[in-house]
Amino acid sequence: MASEDHKLLANNIKTVHKHLRGKVLLGENVEDVWKNHLENIEVLDEYAKSMEELATKYWLNQDNSRIGWILNQIDRYFWHGGIDSEYLKDVKIAKKKGEVIEISENVVTAERLKVLDVGSCYNPFSACDRLDVLPMDIAPANSEVFKCDFLQVKIDEASVLENKIITSLGKESFQVVIFCLLLEYLPTPHQRWQCVRKAAQLLREDGLLCIVTPDSSHMGRNSLQLKSWRQGLGLLGLSKVSYEKSQHFHGLVYRKPRKLLQHLISRETEQVVGGDRNDLFYIPQDFSTTIDEEKCENVELTEEERETIKDSFFELPEFV
Secondary structure (H helix, E strand, C coil), X not given: CCCHHHHHHHHHHHHHHXXXXXXXXXXXXXXXXXXXXXXXXXXXXXXXXXXXXXXXXXXXXXXXXXXXXXXXXXXXXXXXXHHHHHHHHHHHXXXXXXXXXXXXXXXXXXXXXXXXXXXXXXXXXXXXXXEEEEEEECCCCCCCCEECCCCCCEEEXXXXXXXXXXXXXXXXXXXXXXXXXXXXXXXXXXXXXXXXXXXXXXXXXEEEEEEEEECCCCCCCCHHHHHHHHHHHHHCCCEEEEEEECCCEEEEEEECCCHHXXXXXXXXXXXXXXXXXXCCCCXXXXXXXXXXXXXXXXXXXXXXXXXXXXXXXXXXXXXX
């Protein structure tokens, strides 16, 4: 049972999100809404403090740890055979499409990975010695985090950082990009699409995009939302590495394969999606500011039902 302090902190976060979405739903220009939000220092600072306290005080146990989940995914992929398994999947995907690709053998992962943590808040991944983290946020909670609006930052030949502000990020310069509780902050699907597309541009080949988005309801409740996210990721040529629904969040890990695979994945996803792409990366709250996540029904699914939902994700290609 959440304490009163826990509820207050969570409400501070949800109120900011609802306020932004409410303005957009009332017809205000989304760019103006976002610009005004970035200028509201008092709200940004309060949000950052609430998020840091929630994460460091209430989300530290293993069941709730978004940070621990992401670290496990990175470790498994880069240092415990995950990348080799993905190469085998690449060969099978290409073969189905009449293409032949060679398997990369004896892949050596660097001792330290270049990581971009977008919406970092307080730089929670800094404790991991194997990650060279560039933490960024529109409202840093401490001096370790660089100030930057990911929606507006330029992608250039190299990253430019000065006086704890990021003015550009180097194209294909990161092995991991992390969106932990980031996308739902943005009030429109198009802004989320912009962020994910930019992440794909920043990733090196074989790099990972790790996404965590909150959801305390049962696994199947928001399957259509996750389907739209997977479609968007597929259109960008990204390939699914793993998906997990925990008690309180969805975790998605996608990789940027070689260019041929990107093309094959994007082309097949286009055949499924068609021309209607306006609501890719939507969340249920986009259509209302009154959704109370605490009141979502909590239905226990059997293990078989969980596996069915996880594996099928409706009629999307297997690599999406």
